[in-house]
Amino acid sequence: MNASNQEAGQGPKVIPTIQEVESWNDEQLLEWIQRTQPDLLRNYMDFLTFKAKRINGSTFLEYAEDPDIMETHLRVGVRIGLASLALEVILQCKKGGGNEDEMTQLAAEANKRRKAIKDMITQMNDSSGQHSNFVDPLPEAIDKLSDPTSNYTFDFPYIGTMPERFKEPGIAKGKWLYMGRRIFKSLLRRINNTQERYWLRGTQDLGRPHLLAALVCYLAAQNERVVYLPDCQALFDDPVPYVRTAMLFAWANDFTTQKTIMGLHTQDQIRIFLKSQKDVIFVVDQMNALESSGFGDGETARQLRRWVIGFTFSNKAIFNCLEDSTDDLEELNHQDPNRMVWVHPRFTATEITEWWEAA
Structure with a gap:
């Protein structure tokens, strides 16, 4: 109008x-x-x-x-x-109503999906005789998520559109298939031992998006406030609703805060809200989509990148980027090298065997 x-x-x-x-x-x-x-x-x-x-x-x-x-x-x-x-x-x-009704439905779906994920992860742990401990809550679940001979179907931990790379033939809508990665356990422990940010790097994807999604599922099962952005490319289309949807999942068990989130309509409002929150974990995939020298509008990419880096700054964050990402390399120059996680460009022999047999 x-x-x-x-x-x-x-x-x-x-x-x-x-x-x-x-x-x-x-x-x-x-x-x-x-x-x-x-x-x-x-x-x-x-x-x-x-x-x-x-x-x-x-x-x-x-x-x-x-x-x-x-x-x-x-x-x-x-x-x-x-x-x-x-x-x-x-x-x-x-x-x-209208947009507000849609967000209320998203909030309800976030609660439902997060509960389903928590139930699944908890059941993985309850099937063994291992008991939770301070270092590794749900230790059997961690072992299974680290075992390449195991595979599981989870609800996707983002209630908006699921990226194409997670879709598999024969898997229900809104669900995705995860095959264990040996690095999961060590990645989780390294992340738990810091209050800063980590960068996952490697050539091509090499299963890192699935590894991160599994990490989000585990953290959600631990009732962590985890804000998961599975595809930074989607930020170019409509950044505020995309991030707001991720926030509804993070606060799925807190409808009062969800109502506050529904009232956030600008990038500045989201940035101010997130920077005021404590004990939030951000998991951001496909950061290379925000390359200023990549496809699309370079200035928009730079602005979105500054926005994402800005609202994650006050809390723990895990970013996924490609090895040759120039903007990410510039950002990494300002990071502690001990907080950089290299995901090896080759799967283990067991992982390759299991992936081929499952294909």
């Missing part, structure tokens, strides 16, 4: 959607405010001040969180009025 498509004084006031407001430039937003609340900027100096700031629709909605978010010289009453108008847009969209 274009802001100019509404006629003043005709019928009930129409509240635009959040997506519509976020798409407006400063002129469209100003036009809508004047038509919706003509008294709000009636004072000519207030009008000129607001116009000079060139506030677009996306920035305007942030007034719903903080009336003083912009360094303006508007009077307090005007700032509060703008905040109320922005909040009205957000609340009306929630009341009206």
